[in-house]
Amino acid sequence: MSSYSVSAANLTTLNKKIENYKTVTHTRLIEAAPEDWLLPKGNYEGWMYSKLKEINSKNVSKLTPVWTYSTNLDSGHEAPAQINNGVMFVSTPYNNVIALNAKTGQLYWRYKHDNPYDLSVMHNTSRGVALWGDKVYVAGLDGTLNALDAATGERLCQSQIGDWSIGAYITSAPTPVKGKILVGPSGGEYGVRGFLEAMDAETCETAWKTYSVPGPGEAGHETWKKEGKRPDAWKYGGGSMWMPGNYDADEDILYWGVGNGSPWLGDQRPGDNLYVASSIAMDPDTGKIKGHYQYHYNDSWDWAAMNAPMLIDGLKDGEKKVKGLVSPQRNGYMYWLERDGKGKIEYLEGKPFVANNAFKSLDPKTGRPTYDYDHVPVTGKRVSYCPSLWGGKNWPYESYNPDTGMMYVPANDNICNSFKGKFQDDVEPASGQFWAGIDIPDLDVYLADQSKGVGQMQAWDVNKREKVWQHDYGKTMNWGPVLSTAGNIVFSAGTNDRMLRAFDAKTGEVLWEFPLNSTAIAPPVAYEVDGKQYIAITAGYGVDPHWTNGVLAAKDKSGEWIADVPEGGVIWVFALPDA
Ligand SMILES: O=C(O)c1cc(C(=O)O)c2c(n1)C(=O)C(=O)c1cc(C(=O)O)[nH]c1-2
Ligand SMILES: [Ca+2]
Structure with a gap:
């Protein structure tokens, strides 16, 4: 199967120092060489795309596992394998970081974060690490950001970004930009006022901190009206920045x-x-907000807008070519925006990619939606809406492939929910207690049409702004981040049948599928060592994907919905057999 030898002894060697670790520089992050996968989404533009094509649509049917590694942990594994010069780093639920030889699966070291024993947060996951210099940065569910020695896994310094006891835990991958490590805490269901913080990569000292909800005297503060029962709502208004952002290195704008x-x-x-529920443009040196685009005002659905739009230059807008921002949002609409290079973001077009019954239309000039108030959640009344609170897509990354000019979107259609909003006057905001204004047992999640499925993979031509193909997964949600490659392939998992699939990027034909130990909800990645291409993905079902699957399986009457999906984290690495 492969030309190197792997033995049980060398697979379990602990704390083997990494020799000749390759320093991660600004230039290397911008170049995003295809052998490596340094950033969670592969490049600063957020594309989830690999230039590698040894594995391609002609030979992918021969793809075979070359090694696996158990993380020995349960719950949702949402981190991509990140590869630097043949060294793989995987962060796990509960914040372990595993450093492995990317070719053999041999362990170098494992960092186990010292989360408090009584820590309890809504999402105990991690979406990756930041690689910068000779260090690896991992955020903790306890709200810390930790700098580890890349060679040994030893912790060198730490910064307290959020306070998990008030609900400010961290699941995001930190983002490295020019010697700073950027990360924001979660807490949108706890009344935490969201922010992004930049930490000096050397000293772990705070460089800047910017709130996503403007305070008194700041532009935008007037959009929090001092009316009603909570005139100081801005203080605990949410807006957590819980996903890694993108970066335009030419313009120097986040x-x-x-x-x-x-x-x-x-x-x-x-x-x-x-x-x-906005995308914001920021100065990476100071954290100053330079522009914004709000997808929907006064968000009432938990639809948010946590995923940054992808940066696509040379995007067609009629006869013109513009610097674009393209993004399928959780509210079920796909957005085409233009950036002016100075931070200003302007609307070009928005189109629904799944059914949304709360937006009647979008203003053709601004994209501002007109609401159907029958489907806008309010206090004291039961309201239903589609897509569900998890959205037309949730955090799992879409992919942009410059070879096909298409964007690949992990979508969920036909799923709705209802709840009765309540005024929680018995709970203090940001006290560490659930503060979304609903009772979880009161939440009803259901299919709009029982006979139809939910999860889809959609391929859209970004210039024509049209759907090119769609694959329907049937009775499952799709929580699979997407990778596309120059080999004309789209890789994605995320369905309750545990399959990892390869699609023909142009036609959508399923070319290969492989059942993993558990459903993978982590991003698949591509890398190369010693001239050979690999595909890595970590399986491990958990958090919202597993929970929603249980709810929908329990309601299913068709017998087609798979209820029993095994858990457990395993890193899988695939390659073509040696010739
Ligand atoms: O508002 C927030 O701060 C916040 C944080 C997170 C998170 O950190 O994982 C999720 C959500 N919201 C959320 O709404 C959501 O649907 C969700 C799904 C997941 C997941 O890991 O699958 N996390 C989160
Ligand atoms: Ca949320």
Whole structure:
């Protein structure tokens, strides 16, 4: 099967120092050489794309596992394998970091973060590490950001970014930009005021901190009206920045996503509520907000806008070519935006990619939606809406493939929910207690049409702004981040049948599938060592994907919905057999 030898002894050697670790520089992050996978999404533009093509649509049917490694942990594994010069780093639920030889699966070291024994957060996952210099940075569920020696896994310094006891835990991968490590805490369901913080990579000292909800005297503060029962709603208004952002290195501007309003019911915090459910442009040196685009005002659905838009230059807009921002959002609409190079973001077009019954239309000039108030959650009344609170897609990354000019979107259609909003006057915001304004047992999640499925893979031509193909997964949600490659392949997992699939990028034909030990909800990645291409993905079902699957399986009457999906983290690495 392979030309090297792997024995049980060398697979389990602990704390083997990495020799000749290759320093990660600004230039290397911008270049994003295809052998490596240094950033969670592969490049700063957020593409989830690999130039490698040894594995391609002609030979992918021969793809075979070359090694696996158990993380020995349960729950949702959402981190991509990140590869630097043949060294693989995988972060896990509960914040372990595993450093392995990317060719053999041999362990170098394992860092186990010292989360407090009584830590309890809503999402105990991790979406990856930041690689910068000779260090590896991992955030903790306890709100810390930790700098590890890349060669040994030893912790060198630490910064306290959020306080998990008030609900500010961290699941995001930190993002390295020019000697700073950027990360924001979660907490949109706890009444935490969202922010992004930059830490000096050398000293672990705070470089800057920018709130996503503007305070008094700051632009946008007036969108939090001092009306109703909570005139100071902005103080605990949510807007967590819980996903890694993208970066335009030419313009030197960050593009970041901002999450949902807290509590979910917008009538408890009147106004548009900037910068909730927006993409914001920021200065990486100071954290100053330079521009924004809000997808929907006064977010009341937990639809948020936590995923940063992808940066696509030379995007067609009629006869013109523009610097674009393209993004399928959780609200079920696909957005085409233009960036002016100075931080200003302008609307070009928005189109639904799944059914949304709360937006009647989008203003053709601004994209601002007109709401159907029958489907906008409010306090004291049961309201239903589609797509469900998990959205037309959730955090799993879409992919942009410059060879096909297509964007590949992990979508969920036909799923709706209802709940009765409540005013939680018995709970203090940001006290560490659930503060979304609903009772979880009261949440009803259901299919709009029982006879139809939910999960889809959609391929869209980014210039024509049209769907080219769609694959329907049937009775499962799709929580699979997407990788596309120059080999004309789209890789993705995320369905309850545990399959990892390879699609023909142009036609959508399923070329290969392989059942993993558990459903993989982590991003697949491509890398190369000694001239050979590998595909890596970590399986391990958990958190919202597993929970929603249980709810929908319990309701299913067709017998087609798979209820029993095994858990457990395993890193899988695939390659073509040696010739
Ligand atoms: O508002 C927030 O701060 C926040 C954080 C997170 C998270 O950190 O994982 C999720 C969500 N919201 C959320 O709304 C959501 O649907 C969700 C799914 C997942 C997941 O890991 O599958 N995390 C989160
Ligand atoms: Ca949320």
